[in-house]
Amino acid sequence: MNQKEVILLTNSIYGCANHCAVQINDKILSYDQDGLKVLKKEEYIKEKGGEKKIKRRLIGQNKRTDEEVLTFAKKLSTAAFEKYDLITRNCCNFANKVTNFACQKDIPFGYKNQSWIIPLFIFIIFIIIMVLIGVFATYKNKKRHLYDPIINNAYI
Structure with a gap:
């Protein structure tokens, strides 16, 4: 050197x-x-x-x-x-x-400028978790509607 x-x-x-x-x-x-x-x-x-x-x-x-x-x-x-x-x-x-x-x-x-990586990473993880929670909740609700006769009759 x-x-x-x-x-x-x-x-x-x-x-x-x-x-x-x-x-x-x-x-x-x-x-x-x-x-x-x-x-x-x-x-x-x-x-x-x-x-x-x-x-x-x-x-x-x-x-x-x-x-x-x-x-x-x-x-x-x-x-x-x-x-x-x-x-x-x-x-x-x-x-x-x-x-x-x-x-x-x-x-x-x-x-x-790599100091923005950590907040961005946390934000992306947060968004992924929110999407997964939303998908799971939607799936769970649809599943309940399919098998619950009281709720199914309400829509008929």
Whole structure:
């Protein structure tokens, strides 16, 4: 790796979302519900379950010193990102701010805006459940009408 590259590291979480971290030189900046983690490459790979599970994407060239980026990440994690929030203050939002600071480039749209996936997923599950309840209730009522002579006579 070139000493000036800013690389986005991602790994899939349950096949529907990605954890994002930023690699700058030999340090990896990762943010989760436990806060900011500054890890060595080997530590991060071990934590995420192996090299094969991690995807790398070059974002740009680092225009800052390592110390500036690390100081920015620490300030960001204690101020704007003090409390982890899956929707607005997550690892992808954090990675986007760090890469934007380091090389004035955003992470790809699909990672930056994946926080809408969870509410959308919950909404879709809710709709499916409502449809299934409606179908079951309709089926149950029709079945009762077919076999209930009192109700059947009322329609005759």
